[in-house]
Amino acid sequence: MSIAITSPQLKENAAEALKDAQLQEALAKVGPGFIGKRAAAAAAMPEFDALRDSARDIKNHTLAHLDLYLERFEEKVREAGGHVHYAVDAADARAIITDICKRLSAKTVTKGKSMISEEIGLNDHLEAQGIIPVETDLGEYLIQIRHETPSHIIAPAIHLNKRQVEADFRRVHTDLPADRDLTEPTSLLAEARGELRQKFLVADVGITGANFLIAETGTSVLVTNEGNGDLTQTLPKAHIVLASLEKLVPTLEDATQLLRVLARSATGQDMSVYTTFSTGPRRPQDGDGPGEYHVVLLDNGRSAMLEGELREMLRCIRCGACMNHCPVYHAIGGHAYGWVYPGPMGSVLTPSLIGVEKGANLPNASTFCGRCEEVCPVRIPLPKLMRHWREKEFERHLTPAPQRYGLKVWSFFATRGWLYRPATRLAMAALSLLGRSKGRFSSLPLAGGWTKYRDFPAPEGDTFQAQWRARKASSRSNAA
Amino acid sequence: MTSFTGPASSAHARPPRVGLFCTCLVDTLRPSVGFAAAKLLEEAGCEVDVPRQTCCGQPAFNSGDRATARALAEQTIAAFESFDYVVAPSGSCAGMMKTHYAELFAGEPDGMIRAEHFCAKVYELVSFLVDVMGMTSVTARYEGVATYHDSCSGLRELKVKDQPRTLLASVEGLTLNEMADADTCCGFGGTFCVKYPDISNAIVGKKADNVVASGADTLLAGDLGCLMNMAGKLQREGHQIAVRHVAEVLAGMGDGPAIGVAKKD
Numbered sequence: 237m238s239i240a241i242t243s244p245q246l247k248e249n250a251a252e253a254l255k256d257a258q259l260q261e262a263l264a265k266v267g268p269g270f271i272g273k274r275a276a277a278a279a280a281m282p283e284f285d286a287l288r289d290s291a292r293d294i295k296n297h298t299l300a301h302l303d304l305y306l307e308r309f310e311e312k313v314r315e316a317g318g319h320v321h322y323a324v325d326a327a328d329a330r331a332i333i334t335d336i337c338k339r340l341s342a343k344t345v346t347k348g349k350s351m352i353s354e355e356i357g358l359n360d361h362l363e364a365q366g367i368i369p370v371e372t373d374l375g376e377y378l379i380q381i382r383h384e385t386p387s388h389i390i391a392p393a394i395h396l397n398k399r400q401v402e403a404d405f406r407r408v409h410t411d412l413p414a415d416r417d418l419t420e421p422t423s424l425l426a427e428a429r430g431e432l433r434q435k436f437l438v439a440d441v442g443i444t445g446a447n448f449l450i451a452e453t454g455t456s457v458l459v460t461n462e463g464n465g466d467l468t469q470t471l472p473k474a475h476i477v478l479a480s481l482e483k484l485v486p487t488l489e490d491a492t493q494l495l496r497v498l499a500r501s502a503t504g505q506d507m508s509v510y511t512t513f514s515t516g517p518r519r520p521q522d523g524d525g526p527g528e529y530h531v532v533l534l535d536n537g538r539s540a541m542l543e544g545e546l547r548e549m550l551r552c553i554r555c556g557a558c559m560n561h562c563p564v565y566h567a568i569g570g571h572a573y574g575w576v577y578p579g580p581m582g583s584v585l586t587p588s589l590i591g592v593e594k595g596a597n598l599p600n601a602s603t604f605c606g607r608c609e610e611v612c613p614v615r616i617p618l619p620k621l622m623r624h625w626r627e628k629e630f631e632r633h634l635t636p637a638p639q640r641y642g643l644k645v646w647s648f649f650a651t652r653g654w655l656y657r658p659a660t661r662l663a664m665a666a667l668s669l670l671g672r673s674k675g676r677f678s679s680l681p682l683a684g685g686w687t688k689y690r691d692f693p694a695p696e697g698d699t700f701q702a703q704w705r706a707r708k709a710s711s712r713s714n715a716a
Numbered sequence: 717m718t719s720f721t722g723p724a725s726s727a728h729a730r731p732p733r734v735g736l737f738c739t740c741l742v743d744t745l746r747p748s749v750g751f752a753a754a755k756l757l758e759e760a761g762c763e764v765d766v767p768r769q770t771c772c773g774q775p776a777f778n779s780g781d782r783a784t785a786r787a788l789a790e791q792t793i794a795a796f797e798s799f800d801y802v803v804a805p806s807g808s809c810a811g812m813m814k815t816h817y818a819e820l821f822a823g824e825p826d827g828m829i830r831a832e833h834f835c836a837k838v839y840e841l842v843s844f845l846v847d848v849m850g851m852t853s854v855t856a857r858y859e860g861v862a863t864y865h866d867s868c869s870g871l872r873e874l875k876v877k878d879q880p881r882t883l884l885a886s887v888e889g890l891t892l893n894e895m896a897d898a899d900t901c902c903g904f905g906g907t908f909c910v911k912y913p914d915i916s917n918a919i920v921g922k923k924a925d926n927v928v929a930s931g932a933d934t935l936l937a938g939d940l941g942c943l944m945n946m947a948g949k950l951q952r953e954g955h956q957i958a959v960r961h962v963a964e965v966l967a968g969m970g971d972g973p974a975i976g977v978a979k980k981d
Contacts, residue, residue: 251914267897563901567918601912603905603919604778605868623778630780639911643776647784650740650770651791657768660744675978676951685910689917690948693745693976700738700747704754704766 239357239385241590243574246597253568262395263569266388270560273504274611284500291497292615294490295482295551299542305451305484306533312454316516318529326356329534333358333443333476336530337367340473342440348458348465349373350445351389351554352478352534354576355589358443369443370435372464374428381408387570389577390502390556395569398424432464442468442526446479447553448494449531452487455515456531459498459508466512474528475514481538482550494553497613502555537589545624549584551614558608558618564601573598580608584621592628599625661702664695671695732849734762735799737792737813737838739806740771741940742961746975749940752967753805753841759967760849767795772804774812777820778906786820790827793817793834801848802834805841805963806939807870808906814838815873840870841963842938846879853886856968861891863932864962865923865946866899867939880938880962887965895930897922904945920949928955934974936962947975 242249253259278284298305310320323329329352337345345362347353347369359369359380371380375393379386381404386392393401402418405427417423444465446456456477458465469475485491499505518525541550559565559579570578575595577585583602587595599622608618629635635643649656671677671694679687686692734757738750754764773788792813796802804810814835821827845851864884870876877899884892903909903919910916923946927935935950935957937943947959958974973979 247912247914250912254914254918267900563903563919564915567915601908601915603868603901603903603908603916605901605905606872607868607901610872623780626778626780627782628780630782635780639779639907643779643781643784647776647781647787650773650776651784651787653768653770653791656770660740664744671978673978675973676948676976678952683910685913686948688913689952690920690945691951691976692948693944694978695745696747698747700743700750701766701768703747704738704750 239354239576241575241594243586243590243595243597246572246574246601249572249574250568250601253572258397258400259395259569262397263566266394266560267566270503270557274501274557274560275504277500277504277506281500284497287493287497288613288615291494291553291613292551294485294493295553295614298484298486298490299482299547299550302481302484302542305486306481308451309449309454309484312451313516313529313531314454316454316529317519318454318516318531321530321532323532323534323536325536326534329356329478329532329536330358330361332532333478334361334365334367336474336476336528337362337441338365340440340528342367342473344368344370344435344439345441345443346370346372346435346439346468346472347376348442348444348460348468349376349392350443350478351386351576352445352480353443354386355536356478356534358478370432370439372432372436372468373460374425374462374464377428377432378404385571385576387578388556388559389554389579389581395571436467436471439468439472441474441476442470442472443476443478444469446477446483446531447498448485448491449477449479449483450486450488450491450513451484453515455488455513457491457495458512458514459495459510460512461503461505461509463510466510469512469514470525472526474530475517475526477514477529477531478534479531480534480536482552498553498555501557501611501613541588546584546588546621548616549581549588549621551616552581552585553614554581555613557611557613561607561611563603563605563607580618580622581616584616584618584625587625587628592625592632593634596625596629596634599623600629657699657701661699664697664699668695668697731761731763732800734764734801734803735796736764736766737769737772737796737802737804737809738766739804739809739940741944742805743769745944746940746961748969748972749805749961749963752961752963752969753803755967755969756841756845756854756963757803759854760845760851762801762849765799767799769795772809772812773820774809775906777812777816782820789813789817789820789831793830796837797830797834800837801844802838803841803844804838805961806941807840807867807874807876808939808941810838810840811869811873840874840876840938842883842966843870843874843876843879846882852882854883854966854968856886856966856970857888858934858965858968858970859889860934860958861893861932862934862936862965863893863895863927863930864898865895865902865927865935865937865942867937867942868901870938871899876938880936883966884936884962890965893930893932895926895932897926902942902946904942906941909945916945917949920945924949924953924955927957933957934965935959936965938962943975951976
């Protein structure tokens with residue numbers, strides 16, 4: 237079972253989000269929190285834009301030869317004593333992971349943050365099989381105890397404030413003294429750490445995502461700021477890496493190049509606090525580490541994106557910069573997008589994964605301001621790809637009827653200048669007369685979407701083209 | 717006096733012939749912006765004409781209707797290709813023509829070449845005056861404290877940022893007070909504002925707050941779509957801030973009624 241899809245109700249979701257004062261208070265901090273930090277990190281590095289070009293090129297190269305790098309990766313994982321499993325879709329991935337857990341008689345599974353896990357609805361599935369999943373990233377832990385989904389790909393609980401967290405901890409951690417002080421972020425953190433430390437020690441299997449998979453060495457790379465990923469993958473009997481195909485990069489050198497743009501784009505850090513490279517299970521000479529190392533490689537629609545325009549989306553390294561800079565995301569937050577991936581990257585990726593019929597609202601709900609493309613570390617032309625979906629929607633007659641008819645009428649006139657010019661003159665003359673006393677309209681037929689929130693200016697009078705021609709004609713006759 | 721540093725104005729044996737793409741919003745709703753643009757171009761030494769035109773096709777392009785967008789691109793190219801330059805008082809329409817027309821002719825080599833020739837001649841008004849014509853100041857007076865909103869397409873597709881500020885600095889009587897997040901979208905987004913009115917309203921609401929907080933009595937920008945959106949919101953909230961296209965002020969034509977304000981009889 238995956239996350240319920242509410243993308244078709246984006247408008248309703250957005251209206252709810254806009255009314256939610258607590259959410260709005262949390263969202264108000266997103267822009268100021270991330271934008272300045274990324275800008276400072278980029279400014280401190282003169283070669284940052286050149287690195288972005290290089291990051292784009294590395295990913296393009298990998299995608300062009302993905303089959304070769306997948307084979308190489310698999311071979312290297314096997315050489316190191318690990319296993320690679322290919323999962324065609326979500327159900328496949330869930331079954332592979334459950335089989336491993338059952339074979340090891342796993343009761344508790346700790347998890348590092350993984351958006352792919354959300355994509356395949358892993359937690360619900362594990363619970364249904366009697367296996368307890370425990371999210372160990374603080375943000376993920378919070379949304380797990382609230383039975384919510386992430387609202388941001390790198391800051392899953394960004395929609396919450398500390399008062400809400402305090403209330404949740406008091407509700408869930410019932411064995412702790414009721415009069416304990418939880419007013420400070422540090423006390424909340426200490427409590428979460430205490431709770432999670434127990435889970436790390438009893439977990440049978442650890443599941444993490446991966447930021448990169450390195451073909452050259454069969455290594456998975458994970459970055460975190462909390463160190464939870466390391467405890468998740470080194471303490472249990474088995475470490476399962478759950479990652480999608482496009483996480484592949486050819487070499488260690490390539491991975492480190494991409495790391496240089498990842499954290500800077502995401503949080504403005506030079507590097508994340510923890511960057512962990514994992515290759516195979518524990519070797520005899522190792523002091524610790526998992527006894528088994530598995531990589532579950534998820535396709536789930538991605539290989540179909542390799543052909544055509546959407547391939548560029550597969551460069552995404554999930555830094556979240558696009559949503560951090562998105563005015564629409566800032567207004568409505570991540571949940572309103574109605575599935576796993578929000579913001580501009582979600583608006584391009586989601587229709588590929590759930591279908592344009594269900595996902596069409598997402599690429600439409602963009603002002604095309606272009607700020608996402610401006611900050612993308614791998615230079616994905618996000619507005620262009622959102623427009624691609626609008627074209628698919630239009631081609632398949634999925635565009636909502638009022639919009640389609642409006643566009644039709646407008647196109648009819650705009651492509652017939654001889655009709656357009658007299659028609660606009662007539663319309664403007666009438667509107668200008670109607671609006672003359674006030675200079676604007678507070679309501680207009682057929683323009684309710686505009687005048688619900690704003691006034692509409694009355695036209696000045698005759699059209700510019702008509703006035704220009706009249707002036708030219710009179711200056712010519714004066715000259716003659 | 718309007719002054720120039722660049723050799724551009726003298727490099728031409730004859731004055732450059734500029735086709736003014738007035739934009740459908742200026743054409744229908746605010747012709748005074750068109751006249752201000754023509755005046756500035758003439759002051760810069762250009763010969764200006766306004767060929768018959770409708771729309772650049774951006775609404776169709778962004779709605780996924782490529783066939784209509786292509787038809788309008790073809791119509792616009794045909795109308796303007798005899799000019800040395802095509803200039804629009806809008807970063808959005810100029811951005812559409814300059815950066816997207818060629819892709820509408822993908823798979824049509826002749827059409828593509830023709831489009832690329834055309835694209836190379838397209839400019840947004842203020843950046844054309846500064847970057848191509850070498851204008852560094854204007855002869856204009858405007859009493860007031862203004863703040864300037866960077867419209868997205870002009871800023872990100874055409875790199876219009878310093879040019880309007882350079883020219884505004886030379887306007888007598890005008891003080892420029894920058895607002896917070898001047899380069900953040902106003903929430904207009906073409907059809908976006910009527911397709912998703914609640915979200916658009918939230919975005920323009922924040923913009924209006926920033927405009928008000930700047931202490932300016934005048935809001936300027938280079939795109940009529942954004943200006944109408946911001947003016948409409950400020951007026952709905954009861955603010956008395958005059959909203960104008962930057963060309964009106966630069967051309968010394970900032971004494972007419974502001975956007976959405978009635979003419980005095």
